Amino acid sequence: MSNVTGTFWLGHYNTIRTKFNLLKSIRWGRLSVISIPSVWLAIFFFIPFLVVFKISLAEPAIAVPPYTDLFVWDADNAIAEIKLKFGNYLYLWEDSFYLDAYLSSVKIAAVSTFFTLLIGFPMAYYIAGKKSSTRTLLLTLVILPFWTSFLLRVYAWMGFLKKNGIVNEFLQAIGLIDQPLQLLQTDFAVYIGIVYTYLPFMILPLYTTLEKLDGSLIEAAKDLGASPVKAFFLVTLPMCMPGIFAGCLLVFIPAVGEFVIPALLGASDTLMIGRVLWDEFFQNRDWPMASAVATVMLIILVVPIMFLRTGKNEEKQ
Amino acid sequence: MTRDSRFLKFSAILGFIFLYAPIISLIVYSFNKSKLVTVWGGWSIKWYVELFNNQQIIDAAMVSLKVAFITATLSVILGVLAGYVLSRMGRFPGKMVVSGWITAPLIMPEVITGLSLLLLFVSMEKLLGWPSGRGITTVIIAHTTFCMAYVAVIVQSRLAQLDDSLEEAAMDLGAKPHSLFFLVTLPIISPAIISGWLLAFTLSLDDLVIASFVSGPGNSTLPMVIFSKIRFGVSPEVNALATIMILIVAIGVIAAMWQMRKKENVL
Numbered sequence: 001m002s003n004v005t006g007t008f009w010l011g012h013y014n015t016i017r018t019k020f021n022l023l024k025s026i027r028w029g030r031l032s033v034i035s036i037p038s039v040w041l042a043i044f045f046f047i048p049f050l051v052v053f054k055i056s057l058a059e060p061a062i063a064v065p066p067y068t069d070l071f072v073w074d075a076d077n078a079i080a081e082i083k084l085k086f087g088n089y090l091y092l093w094e095d096s097f098y099l100d101a102y103l104s105s106v107k108i109a110a111v112s113t114f115f116t117l118l119i120g121f122p123m124a125y126y127i128a129g130k131k132s133s134t135r136t137l138l139l140t141l142v143i144l145p146f147w148t149s150f151l152l153r154v155y156a157w158m159g160f161l162k163k164n165g166i167v168n169e170f171l172q173a174i175g176l177i178d179q180p181l182q183l184l185q186t187d188f189a190v191y192i193g194i195v196y197t198y199l200p201f202m203i204l205p206l207y208t209t210l211e212k213l214d215g216s217l218i219e220a221a222k223d224l225g226a227s228p229v230k231a232f233f234l235v236t237l238p239m240c241m242p243g244i245f246a247g248c249l250l251v252f253i254p255a256v257g258e259f260v261i262p263a264l265l266g267a268s269d270t271l272m273i274g275r276v277l278w279d280e281f282f283q284n285r286d287w288p289m290a291s292a293v294a295t296v297m298l299i300i301l302v303v304p305i306m307f308l309r310t311g312k313n314e315e316k317q
Numbered sequence: 318m319t320r321d322s323r324f325l326k327f328s329a330i331l332g333f334i335f336l337y338a339p340i341i342s343l344i345v346y347s348f349n350k351s352k353l354v355t356v357w358g359g360w361s362i363k364w365y366v367e368l369f370n371n372q373q374i375i376d377a378a379m380v381s382l383k384v385a386f387i388t389a390t391l392s393v394i395l396g397v398l399a400g401y402v403l404s405r406m407g408r409f410p411g412k413m414v415v416s417g418w419i420t421a422p423l424i425m426p427e428v429i430t431g432l433s434l435l436l437l438f439v440s441m442e443k444l445l446g447w448p449s450g451r452g453i454t455t456v457i458i459a460h461t462t463f464c465m466a467y468v469a470v471i472v473q474s475r476l477a478q479l480d481d482s483l484e485e486a487a488m489d490l491g492a493k494p495h496s497l498f499f500l501v502t503l504p505i506i507s508p509a510i511i512s513g514w515l516l517a518f519t520l521s522l523d524d525l526v527i528a529s530f531v532s533g534p535g536n537s538t539l540p541m542v543i544f545s546k547i548r549f550g551v552s553p554e555v556n557a558l559a560t561i562m563i564l565i566v567a568i569g570v571i572a573a574m575w576q577m578r579k580k581e582n583v584l
Contacts, residue, residue, distance in 0.1 A: 029494050049433055126329035127329070142336070144570055149522070152562065155543075196336070254424055274426060297426065
């Protein structure tokens with residue numbers, strides 16, 4: 001009898017021990033697996049924003065690094081001093097140059113997003129209507145430019161839009177214009193550059209929603225007497241809204257801060273905030289001002305970024 | 318507007334011309350004999366010869382390839398962990414925050430990422446003495462931070478497509494967490510890992526803005542050298558370089574597609 005009980009207890013003890021060990025190993029393994037990428041992102045993605053905000057409250061100084069300290073420890077009087085300068089933000093508000101740059105960036109990004117949608121939608125619609133093998137091929141053709149260098153694709157447009165470039169030569173050859181047009185270094189070139197480089201970002205989410213589209217609903221609308229145009233605007237378009245929304249945000253958000261496109265294709269007076277930040281940093285070496293510009297840009301972009309995230313979460317549910 | 322209407326076909330064709338015409342013209346003009354990029358002077362490979370004699374470009378290409386290789390490898394490690402954590406580890410405190418941090422670098426304007434990382438490195442150097450100065454290491458860290466996000470998203474969507482019955486079966490058969498991960502999960506997501514590595518490699522090789530902020534003197538990456546060459550006009554050498562890079566990518570993508578199709582046929 002006692003022997004049996006003994007075995008029972010021993011067995012029980014063993015299971016408890018293995019369970020405990022297993023639990024321990026899972027906990028530690030789990031913790032380290034979760035924390036490695038999280039800590040990396042915290043240090044190299046999140047904390048940098050705090051540093052940007054901190055330095056935006058400093059003043060430029062001739063030093064290495066070129067800004068003043070916020071915390072000054074006065075050893076003689078044992079006084080810790082905190083100097084916060086909101087002057088950069090005041091300056092951002094008062095000097096119309098910055099306000100104009102923000103407004104013009106948002107305008108350029110919004111207009112280009114609209115044209116990206118206008119060009120991307122029919123393409124996505126066309127691809128989604130093809131049979132599976134053609135679809136893969138066409139999708140690859142859409143994605144392929146994304147894999148080639150962004151810088152070199154923008155550069156390709158420089159050769160294309162130059163005074164004696166292909167577009168001007170072509171327009172002259174067919175007799176549409178007598179004199180070459182100034183295409184490069186204009187706002188027009190910036191619009192083309194943004195639409196061109198961000199087109200895949202628009203087409204892919206559109207394609208994903210269009211592919212899942214229930215064709216029978218459109219059929220039903222038509223059977224009930226809707227004209228194709230009416231069926232498109234009343235049935236197809238509303239069902240594509242999540243894709244349109246995601247595509248537009250994916251184009252708009254990075255376009256607001258774009259630097260390379262206005263720098264290479266834009267005029268010297270094409271105002272975009274990414275370029276202003278770049279010049280503050282690299283030409284004026286005013287790190288605090290560049291940080292203030294970045295902080296305000298981030299605040300402007302937080303709302304669309306939040307929208308993108310909530311849209312995604314709703315889609316999941 | 319039916320799906321195969323002429324209007325759709327016409328606009329799709331125009332769209333593809335829009336996507337490819339500049340690239341094709343770039344390739345054609347890289348074989349142009351004339352120095353004037355738009356005046357056709359006959360076929361020639363002299364810009365390729367000049368390209369390979371340009372030590373500045375070769376050095377920068379070496380820096381970029383090195384950075385891209387290490388970045389891609391690190392990004393895959395961190396990105397796979399992050400993707401796995403978000404799709405297979407259930408709930409944990411701070412999950413919403415981490416999933417937000419993972420996707421944000423994808424759309425964050427590069428000037429903000431670049432500036433913020435530079436300021437972080439400078440502050441860290443002041444406080445901790447590390448990293449001393451800026452160079453290849455800081456570029457790798459910066460690139461890894463935004464490339465791991467791409468890998469994580471790819472891995473996450475691959476894991477979301479697969480149900481976890483295989484993993485559950487392995488667990489029922491007594492697999493320990495780490496052997497479960499290395500013997501079951503990792504092999505299933507290997508296509509996502511390969512495309513994630515390649516994407517991270519390409520993105521790192523291509524980045525101008527972030528590298529300009531965080532790289533030090535003497536460590537110019539290829540895009541930085543290209544940018545300084547083309548800022549004030551077109552340069553035929555860059556056309557030659559672009560052609561080589563575009564062809565490598567095109568061959569790679571087509572080979573990958575072909576491989577995938579072969580596999581699908583076998584299955």
